[in-house]
Amino acid sequence: MAQYSSTLDGLFQAVADPTRRAVLSRLGSGPASIGELAAPFDMALPSFMKHIGYLEKTGLIRTRKSGRVRICTIERGTFSLIDGWLSEQRTIWEGRTDRLEQFATSPDPDPRRDKETPA
Amino acid sequence: MAQYSSTLDGLFQAVADPTRRAVLSRLGSGPASIGELAAPFDMALPSFMKHIGYLEKTGLIRTRKSGRVRICTIERGTFSLIDGWLSEQRTIWEGRTDRLEQFATSPDPDPRRDKETPA
DNA sequence: GGAATACTGAGCCATGGGGCTAAGTTAGCC
DNA sequence: GGCTAACTTAGCCCCATGGCTCAGTATTCC
Numbered sequence: 001m002a003q004y005s006s007t008l009d010g011l012f013q014a015v016a017d018p019t020r021r022a023v024l025s026r027l028g029s030g031p032a033s034i035g036e037l038a039a040p041f042d043m044a045l046p047s048f049m050k051h052i053g054y055l056e057k058t059g060l061i062r063t064r065k066s067g068r069v070r071i072c073t074i075e076r077g078t079f080s081l082i083d084g085w086l087s088e089q090r091t092i093w094e095g096r097t098d099r100l101e102q103f104a105t106s107p108d109p110d111p112r113r114d115k116e117t118p119a
Numbered sequence: 120m121a122q123y124s125s126t127l128d129g130l131f132q133a134v135a136d137p138t139r140r141a142v143l144s145r146l147g148s149g150p151a152s153i154g155e156l157a158a159p160f161d162m163a164l165p166s167f168m169k170h171i172g173y174l175e176k177t178g179l180i181r182t183r184k185s186g187r188v189r190i191c192t193i194e195r196g197t198f199s200l201i202d203g204w205l206s207e208q209r210t211i212w213e214g215r216t217d218r219l220e221q222f223a224t225s226p227d228p229d230p231r232r233d234k235e236t237p238a
Numbered sequence: 239g240g241a242a243t244a245c246t247g248a249g250c251c252a253t254g255g256g257g258c259t260a261a262g263t264t265a266g267c268c
Numbered sequence: 269g270g271c272t273a274a275c276t277t278a279g280c281c282c283c284a285t286g287g288c289t290c291a292g293t294a295t296t297c298c
Contacts, residue, residue, distance in 0.1 A: 165248095168245075186244090
């Protein structure tokens with residue numbers, strides 16, 4: 001369970017942690033090194049690195065090594081996946097379920113409702 | 120640790136699970152009973168109930184007992200907290216760090232704000 | 239009243255997340 | 269070359285999460 005195979009799983013999980021959200025906020029105003037990012041936190045570096053690793057794994061940030069310093073930059077595009085999910089929800093609320101994946105490909109005029117698939 | 124004292128922590132955590140997202144999507148098109156909601160999932164009821172409990176605890180849904188059936192409804196307003204966070208991030212990107220400056224520089228070492236009443 | 243339905247509660251278990259320390263490794267600087 | 273700074277890797281710990289089963293409780297139906 002919870003192996004984060006799905007993108008949204010990992011994304012929301014990544015963003016569910018206050019440390020990681022703070023890092024994202026910080027990176028929002030420009031790239032920074034691991035050391036700079038870690039400084040405000042009362043946390044051992046390896047612990048902090050796990051957060052960075054997570055953010056990178058989920059695509060919310062990108063990092064590159066420059067000498068002995070690792071620079072992190074935010075990956076804004078990834079945030080749109082969250083936006084996308086929110087929009088999806090609101091679309092459902094409005095009753096326009098046309099975007100749902102199982103309906104997108106089959107314009108079946110016969111709505112068989114023996115079981116309404118989740119998601 | 121993540122004991123979800125902070126609203127956003129719990130919200131994102133709640134939404135990070137595919138089962139719970141599916142439930143939210145389902146409830147987006149109207150209220151449903153626990154049984155109806157649980158039906159599509161290959162999961163024991165008590166396990167499923169934990170998800171419901173989580174969604175309710177974080178304010179994403181509301182439930183009420185009607186006879187022996189519990190009816191769940193989505194709480195749309197809570198979603199705006201997620202929207203709000205996204206907007207905050209984008210505001211930072213745009214360089215307008217007016218009131219968000221402190222948020223970006225202090226990692227909030229004591230995140231114990233319990234409930235900021237979902238709109 | 240008794241059976242069936244629909245949850246609900248109490249526990250148990252395995253996994254993984256978030257923290258730690260200690261010991262590397264690599265790059266930059268005398 | 270040797271020292272330091274800046275990560276990195278390895279390994280450990282705790283406990284919340286997400287799943288389970290096995291009862292209970294409360295309604296509804298016959």
